[in-house]
Amino acid sequence: MSATVSEEIEFDAEDEAPTEERVPVTRAYRFEVVKLLAQWRVRLLLLACWTLPGLFVAAVAQQGTLPSDTLFGRWMHATGWAGPLVVLGFSGSWALPLLTSVVAGDVFAVEDRLGTWRHLLVAVRSTRRIFVAKALASGTVIVLLVAGLALSGTVGGLVAVGNRPLVGVDGHQLAPSDAAGAVLLAWVCALAPTLALAALGLLGSVVLGRSPMGLLVPALAAVAMQLAQMLPLPVALRLTLPGYAFVTWNGLFTAPAQADELLISVVVSLAWAAVATASAYLLFKRRDFTGGSDDGLGRRALALGALPLAALLALTFAAVALATPSTGSGITQDKVQQQVATVFAHLYRLQTDELHRPAVTEAQLQTSAACERGDGQSTEDPSGAGNDWHCVVTWHLPGAAAPGTALYQLTVAPNGRLEADGDGPKDVNGYFLVRTQTGDAPNPLWQFDGNVELLPTPTKG
Incomplete structure (x- = not known):
């Protein structure tokens, strides 16, 4: 009798008898969405x-x-488009990992807690359609x-x-229209x-x-990847961690856009999403739902699920390392100096507009930066985070006898x-506010912030 029940529960869509009504994935999907939204x-x-x-x-x-x-927090008084970017920065670090834990990390476990697997399998009569419906439903809610x-x-x-x-x-x-498009694209990229x-929650x-512990898998993975990103990892290894996509959207807000790291x-x-989902599906198909005490697949299955991800990490690291050879941190003196000079030139023009001074172009400013680490006495080229x-x-103003200079202390992550x-000097960057004709305004x-592109950049001829 038990063998008959087992066969009735475990057969898939391909083994269905002609007299049985086929339960489509769409119906099972709607049912799973309703179940999630009812919680x-x-x-x-x-x-x-x-x-x-x-x-x-x-x-x-x-x-x-x-x-x-x-990032963008200092501009929240200046424009409404800074708000969603601040929310995105916080969400990538904390909110999104927790949301995925609550939704995807519990979508299968809830059936174990309630003991409803047999009823669900008899109703849907396909483990494949159950998995697809649950995966799509959790993805929809997320x-x-x-x-x-x-x-x-x-x-x-706004x-x-x-x-x-x-x-x-x-x-x-x-411009507001460009900002709207970049903000939307940044959130879309954060979906990956x-x-x-x-x-990983599935x-x-x-x-x-x-x-x-199933609920904690996405959150723990996110924390582990955040801790790894704080270490001086090689660029290729940093790019092979999926959590890095929560950071690389910053490149959408540079001119030109730093798109290479974002795309990778x-x-x-x-x-990672495809491999982890495929592993979850294959392991789900291995489960024996006929036993009343069945609860997950155990530690050995956890190792089997982790092996494909470890292989993916190794393969993507090798691919990125070969495509973009960089074994160091990617942070060099030249890149830091170029970024500081670029940001300063842009913001100097913005300050000029605030103070209603004669307009000046970046070509006229000829801005340059000389950056060092520590006491500046090292004979080696400064590099790395710190x-x-x-x-x-240093910059030049038309008609000025001497160039202007400003000092900055930098933290590079x-x-x-x-x-x-x-x-x-205090009249350039010494105070938070500058006095304009219409009152005090942020200086x-x-x-200011900047973003050093870690990947090697082509040399301009």
Whole structure:
């Protein structure tokens, strides 16, 4: 009798008897979406994602202090388009890993906790369609959550501050229409690592069953990748971690766009999503649902699920290393100097407009930067991340007898993000505010961000 029940439960779509009604994937998918949306915690997450970012951005716009340690945070009083980017930076580090844990990390485990596998298998009569329906349903809910974060942050920023030009990572201004397109594309690119984390959640949910560790797989993976990104890794290895796509969207806000790292990290994230989902499916097909005490697949299956991901990491590292040879950090003295000079030139023109001084072009400024690390006495070329960079910026004004100079203390992160803090002279970068004809305004040269491209750049002839 047990053999008959086992055969009835385990056969797939290809083995269905002609007299049985075929349950389409679409019907199973709708059923799984309804089940997810019926959970109070998922409803609470949807409400939070569609309301809290907008309220946060609007509240910050009314405050005197800004989250200047966050990329684009210092521009939240200047334009509404900075708000959704601040939300994206926070979401990539914390919100999205937690959302994928709650949704994808529990989509299979909930059946183990409730003991409903037999009922579901008898109703759908196909493990393949069950897996596809659950994977698509969890992906749909995750996309709704991400869309809520993006739309809420954007609406909050535009309502509270307005549709104004956005200052890019390299200091150049984006018109509101260009800023809108870049913000939308940045959120779309962030979907790739989000789906990779969701796929890891599916894998953990299949393997670990009702164990709470399945819920933690995406969050723990995200934390591990964040910690790895803080280390002085070779560029090729950094790009093969899917979490890096939460950072490389910064390159969309430079002119020209730093698209190479973004494309590589998005492709790598999608590859992780595909491999992790395929592993989860193959392991799901191996489960024996006839036993009443069945709960996941055990530790050995966890190792089997991790092996394809380890192989993918090795293959992508080898491919990226061969395509873009770079064994170092990718942060060199020339790149830092070029980035600082570029950002300063853009922002100097912005400060000139604020103070209603005679217009000047970047060609006329002839901005250059001389950057060193530590005491500057080392005979080797400075390179790598650190908070001991300091730069002397020099520029020329038409008709001026001597060039102008400004000092900056720099912090360069391992991912290439650059933060410059002005250190004089006081009339250039010594104060947070500058006095204009219409009142005090933020000084764009007081502190600024930059983004060092880690991959080798072609030499201009």
